[in-house]
Amino acid sequence: MGGARVGDYFALLKPKVMSLVVFTALIGLLLAPGEIHPVVAAIAILCIALGGGASGALNMWYDSDIDAVMSRTANRPIPSGRVERDDALTLGLVLSFFSVVTLGLATNWFAAGFLAFTIFFYAVVYSMWLKRSTPQNIVIGGAAGAFPPMVGWAAVTGGVSLEGFVLFLIVFLWTPPHFWALALYKQGDYGAAGVPMLPNVAGEQATKVQILVYSVLLVASTLAPQVLGFAGWLYTSVAVVTGASFLWLAVKLYRTGADTQMRRTARQLFTYSLSYLFIIFLALITDYAMHSLGVL
Ligand code: HEM
Numbered sequence: 001m002g003g004a005r006v007g008d009y010f011a012l013l014k015p016k017v018m019s020l021v022v023f024t025a026l027i028g029l030l031l032a033p034g035e036i037h038p039v040v041a042a043i044a045i046l047c048i049a050l051g052g053g054a055s056g057a058l059n060m061w062y063d064s065d066i067d068a069v070m071s072r073t074a075n076r077p078i079p080s081g082r083v084e085r086d087d088a089l090t091l092g093l094v095l096s097f098f099s100v101v102t103l104g105l106a107t108n109w110f111a112a113g114f115l116a117f118t119i120f121f122y123a124v125v126y127s128m129w130l131k132r133s134t135p136q137n138i139v140i141g142g143a144a145g146a147f148p149p150m151v152g153w154a155a156v157t158g159g160v161s162l163e164g165f166v167l168f169l170i171v172f173l174w175t176p177p178h179f180w181a182l183a184l185y186k187q188g189d190y191g192a193a194g195v196p197m198l199p200n201v202a203g204e205q206a207t208k209v210q211i212l213v214y215s216v217l218l219v220a221s222t223l224a225p226q227v228l229g230f231a232g233w234l235y236t237s238v239a240v241v242t243g244a245s246f247l248w249l250a251v252k253l254y255r256t257g258a259d260t261q262m263r264r265t266a267r268q269l270f271t272y273s274l275s276y277l278f279i280i281f282l283a284l285i286t287d288y289a290m291h292s293l294g295v296l
């Protein structure tokens, strides 16, 4: 086939999505108690980024048939013919192996095993099984995207903890509103590709109800750091204000029936979901840093 550029292989790693995944992993690593050398920490984050990228390449290898049918994904490196499927598979496997082994050597084998499991969960459990078989695909599969903060935590401590689980829970509950908002305005795409996403199986109204339910659970879960005592008022004020906006958008979506307006609101919620997760995790680490420095 030929003609593939470095940028095409880079695109296989889903860099934009992984940037936020890696950010949540970084916060997990920074919040974890214990010492980690800054260079080791940097290597650990790089390994999580490469592992995430590897799982993205494996997803694009497996999904190239449906990606070719959807307008949002038709121009990806494989469906557009710029990268061979086999090359994407090789890249995904090599990077998976390299990232897991390097993380194990640099930190500990529990964190490495957890990274391997996360890659497996996204590339195999979600992409090869759940995505094409159930409208609950992203609820269960979303766990893969929520594990990275726990992997970051494990890189420092060699284990899991309640605090790490809370970070997992926040990302886990955030994923359904994040994704279903997008699916609501891209329904046609998934329908055409035969992927059973909630809007094209259960309908728009049922999806809006589910988005609302998960948004309430999500905002409630963001109060857990304060309740459990590992964040203070700075974080909690940010969580309350940004959470209220999240709920307001989810309610607005629920109440908007008209098609064009509904799609606009769904797009707003999707875009907002990205800033929201970033801000919540940033507030957590800022609050933690301020407490550590004695400023708060
Ligand atoms: C199973 C879970 C998830 C599903 C099904 C999902 C789905 C999607 C989809 C379909 C897009 C549009 C991507 C594109 O057009 O290239 C997207 C965008 C995005 N997702 Fe997710 N997502 C999930 C979890 C996550 C997680 C856990 C994070 C980060 C913590 C995340 C961060 C992002 C970001 C940053 C974008 C914007 C990318 C851009 O600007 O192009 N997603 N997501």
Ligand SMILES: CC(C)=CCC/C(C)=C/CC/C(C)=C/COP(=O)(O)OP(=O)(O)O
Residues within 6 Å of the ligand: 014, 017, 021, 048, 049, 051, 052, 053, 055, 059, 063, 073, 115, 118, 119, 122, 131, 144, 145, 146, 148
């Ligand atoms: C560290 C590590 C291994 C992280 C994995 C993180 C993870 C599971 C992120 C979710 C990624 C994502 C873009 C899902 C999109 O669903 P899709 O693939 O159905 O979307 P598409 O239609 O855009 O391909």
